[in-house]
Amino acid sequence: MDLLVDHLTRARASGAVFARTVTRPPWGLRLGGSMQLAVHAVAQGRGWIWFDDAMQSPMQLAPGDVVLVRGGRDHYIGHEPGATCAEPDDFRARHGADQLAGDPQATIFLCGAYRFSGDIGSGLLNALPQVMPLTPPIGDPLRDVVGLLSRELAAIEPGQNTVLDRLLDVLLVLAIRTSFRQSPMAPRWYRAAANPRLQGALQAMHEKAGYPWSVPELADISGLSRASFARAFGEALGQTPMQYLTEWRMALARDYLRSGEKELAEIADLIGYGSPYAFAAAFRRHHGQPPGAWRQQEIARAGNAETGLDSHPG
Template identity: 70%
Template sequence: MDLLYDHLVRARATGAVFARTVAEPPWGLRLGGSIQLAVHTVVRGRGWLWLDTPGSAVELSPGTVTLVRGGPDHCIGHEPGADCLEPEEFRARHARPGPGDNPQATVFLCGAYQFSGEVGSGLLDALPQVMTLSAAIDDPLRDVVTLLSRELVRTEPAQQIVLDRLLDLLLVLAIRSDFRRSATAPRWYRASADPRLGAALQAMHENAAHPWTVPELAAISGLSRAAFARAFRAALGQAPMQYLTEWRMTLARDHLRAGDLSLAQIADAVGYGSPFAFAAAFRRHHGDPPGAWRQRERADADTRTLATHPDP
C-alpha cells in the first residue's frame, strides 16, 4: 500500500455521473459548485472553461484533461463568456447520440466525482481550483480518454461499471501527475517518497491502532530517534506523535460521520485503550466529546440537505 492509494480508498471516491456530448456552436453549460470534483476532456474540436472571475478562462482541446474542484460554479462553452444553460436544458437542446456531422461541433466528456469524509476533503483541498493536464501521445491519460469516448458512443451490458473504472483511472492518473510536479502537493505525499520517512508513514497509515512510539518508528526508518524526529518535522511540519494523533482524529471523525462503528469500536480502531481514553483525547482535540460532535455534524448535514433539496 502507498499513501495516495490509502487516501483514495478511504475517501471512497465514486463516479457519480459521466456523459458524452456533441454540441454545435453556440453552446454553453453551467455546472454547480456542489460537484466536488468535475472532470472534463474534449475528444474533438475546441471548448473553453471558466469561473465567474475575470481572466479564469482555459482552453479545452483534445489530449488535455481538466479537473475542477467544488466551490464556485464553472462554465464550459464554445467561447469564453458564452451564454450557458443549466444541465437539464443543455441536454435537451444538445441531445445527439451519434458523433455529429458538423465539423464545427465539439465532442466532449464530463464526469462528476463524489468523495467521502475528512480524508476525501483533504485530498481535494490539495488540488488547485482548476487543473489542466496535457497528455502526450504515449501518456496513459490519452488512452483512457479514447476508451471513455468509445464506450460512451453506444450502450453495452455492464457499461456503468466500465465507465466508473475508467473514470477511476483518469482521476488517479491526473492526481498523480499533478502531485508529482506541483510544489504545493501535500506534505505527506512528498514525504512518502523520502526513503528516511516513507516506511514509517506507511506503517502509521496501515495500522493507526498500533501504540507507536518515536523509537519504534525511527527503527523502521533505520535512523536514530533524534535524526528521525528532525527529518520528520522538517518534511511534515510537525512531530511524529502529533502527526499520528491528527491522522487518528481524521479517521475517528470519518467513522463518527458514517455511523458505522460504536464509540468503543472507534476507540479500538484508532489506537485508544478504552472509549473513555478516546473520548478524552477527542475532547482535547475538538472541544466536544465524540457523541456530541457526531450529533452536531448530523444536524448540520440535515440542514445542508434541506437547503439543497427543499420540499416542493
C-alpha cells in the same frame, strides 16, 4: 499501503459520468459550484472553460486536454468564451444525440463529477488547486484514458457502468498524481511518501493506525536512528511523528463518528486507544467536546443542510 490510494479509499471517492457530448457551435453548458470535483476532457475539436471571475482567464481545451475544477464557483464550458450557456438538463436535451459523431468539425467532450466523503475527502480536495488544467503528451496514460472513456460512452454495451467506474477511478488517480507532482502546494504527506527514509514509517502508521507506535519503532522501520528519523520527519511534514499519528487518528475518528456505523468502543480500538474513556479524553482535548456530543452535532448539521436550514441566519 499506498498513501494516495488510502486517502481516496477512506474519502470514498466515486465518479459519476454526466455525458459524452457531440455538438457543433453554438453551444455552452453551465455547471454549478456545488459539485465537489468536476472533470472535463476534450476528445475531438475545441472548447473553452471560464468562470464569472474576471481574474481567471478563459482556458482553451484541445483534444486530450483534461481539466479538474474544484467546487465552490460556477463554471462554464462552451465553443467560445462568454457563449450562452444552458443548464445541464436543457443542454442534454439539445445536444444529447450522436448524429454528428462522424463530423470532423464536431466537438466531442466529456463531463463528469466526483463525490468525496468526510474530513479525509475534504482534506484531499483542499489540497487541489481551484482549477487544474492538464495537457498530457501523446502516449501519456491520462490521455489514453480520456480516449477510452470517449469510446466507451459512444454506445451502450453490456457491463458499461463497471467499465466507466473503473476508468473514472483511473482518471482521478492519474490526474491527482500529475497535479501533485507538478504543484508546489502538494500535500506534505504526498511528498514525504516518496522519500525512501520516511515511506515505510508513513505506510506503517496508515496501515495500522491502531497500533501503539513509538518513535524508536518507526525509526527502526525507516532504518534510521531515532534522532535522524525525528529530524527528517519534522523537516518533511512540519510536525513530530506522534503529532502526525494523532492527527491521522483524529481524522479517522471524525469520519467514523460522522458515518454512525461504529460504536465508540469500536472506534477507540481501531485508532489505538485502550478504552472508550481514553479515546473520549483524547478527542475532547482536540475538539473541545466528547465524541458523542460531536457526533450528535454533526448529525444535526447534516440534517439542517438537507432541509436548507443552514442557509438561514441564526
